[in-house]
Amino acid sequence: MAGPVSSAPRTVEDIYKDYAARRAGLVRALTSDVDGFYSMCDPEKENLCLYGLPNGGWEVSLPVEEVPPEMPEPALGINFARDGMRRRDWLSLVAVHSDAWLVSVAFFFAAKLNGNDRKRLFNMINDHPSVYEIMADRKGRENNPGVDNSSKSRHSTKV
Amino acid sequence: MAGPVSSAPRTVEDIYKDYAARRAGLVRALTSDVDGFYSMCDPEKENLCLYGLPNGGWEVSLPVEEVPPEMPEPALGINFARDGMRRRDWLSLVAVHSDAWLVSVAFFFAAKLNGNDRKRLFNMINDHPSVYEIMADRKGRENNPGVDNSSKSRHSTKV
Numbered sequence: 001m002a003g004p005v006s007s008a009p010r011t012v013e014d015i016y017k018d019y020a021a022r023r024a025g026l027v028r029a030l031t032s033d034v035d036g037f038y039s040m041c042d043p044e045k046e047n048l049c050l051y052g053l054p055n056g057g058w059e060v061s062l063p064v065e066e067v068p069p070e071m072p073e074p075a076l077g078i079n080f081a082r083d084g085m086r087r088r089d090w091l092s093l094v095a096v097h098s099d100a101w102l103v104s105v106a107f108f109f110a111a112k113l114n115g116n117d118r119k120r121l122f123n124m125i126n127d128h129p130s131v132y133e134i135m136a137d138r139k140g141r142e143n144n145p146g147v148d149n150s151s152k153s154r155h156s157t158k159v
Numbered sequence: 160m161a162g163p164v165s166s167a168p169r170t171v172e173d174i175y176k177d178y179a180a181r182r183a184g185l186v187r188a189l190t191s192d193v194d195g196f197y198s199m200c201d202p203e204k205e206n207l208c209l210y211g212l213p214n215g216g217w218e219v220s221l222p223v224e225e226v227p228p229e230m231p232e233p234a235l236g237i238n239f240a241r242d243g244m245r246r247r248d249w250l251s252l253v254a255v256h257s258d259a260w261l262v263s264v265a266f267f268f269a270a271k272l273n274g275n276d277r278k279r280l281f282n283m284i285n286d287h288p289s290v291y292e293i294m295a296d297r298k299g300r301e302n303n304p305g306v307d308n309s310s311k312s313r314h315s316t317k318v
Contacts, residue, residue: 067236072259077226096270100231104263111255111291122281
């Protein structure tokens with residue numbers, strides 16, 4: 001599903017590349033692909049998870065069957081909360097869980113790095129706005145469509 | 160179980176304090192309390208997780224019942240792997256998953272911090288050796304009992 005650990009990235013650069021690709025997939029799921037993502041998260045279905053993939057894609061699927069998992073798993077059952085919250089609040093919740101998952105995957109792969117390399121990896125990761133910040137930024141724009149609609153570049157974030 | 164998010168830490172200092180306490184609990188489970196921890200992780204039992212608690216303790220228990228969870232959950236079913244690996248390898252696996260979980264919890268709570276504060280939080284976290292490093296350090300000492308047995312202070316780590 002999310003790739004076997006046997007091919008897991010091990011250097012700072014490879015872990016960062018894996019992080020950036022998974023993050024891009026999650027951002028896409030929560031922005032340009034959001035209607036498809038939303039409809040896949042049917043509360044009538046079983047426990048679902050949102051995965052960012054190392055190829056830059058995303059998928060909504062059941063958690064891994066075998067435990068303990070090969071790598072950290074994203075929040076389980078995000079679909080069960082979908083209809084009990086405002087859509088934007090639910091998307092923000094998924095974004096916050098996605099950020100926590102992205103960092104857990106990166107530092108799972110980073111287990112054998114030393115402290116300096118972990119710091120370097122974190123700084124590379126932290127140069128991106130979080131998925132939650134991207135959602136919040138969009139939310140701000142959508143809430144004030146007449147105020148600042150023509151100046152998207154001021155709000156543009158490094159995606 | 161791991162505390163409701165309504166009382167979740169929100170400042171860098173409070174998130175760090177929560178991190179340090181949970182981490183201390185996990186280190187204890189995997190070092191001084193390791194025999195008790197090991198025996199609790201019976202593969203005949205249901206899916207179990209190792210939680211570091213915000214009071215500095217630890218517990219082995221079932222995952223939360225309600226999903227989506229209020230905060231990131233640790234690796235599920237660690238007990239199922241216990242008897243299929245060498246004890247030290249299994250403990251290392253649990254340590255790596257524990258480090259990934261600790262960082263995911265910290266950055267889940269840090270969702271509303273800005274990039275500078277996230278960086279400051281990470282640097283505070285990264286001043287500690289990882290739980291995995293502590294385990295690896297102990298393993299090295301135990302594998303070479305005659306070589307360096309009297310100089311534990313050279314291997315001492317900030318716990």
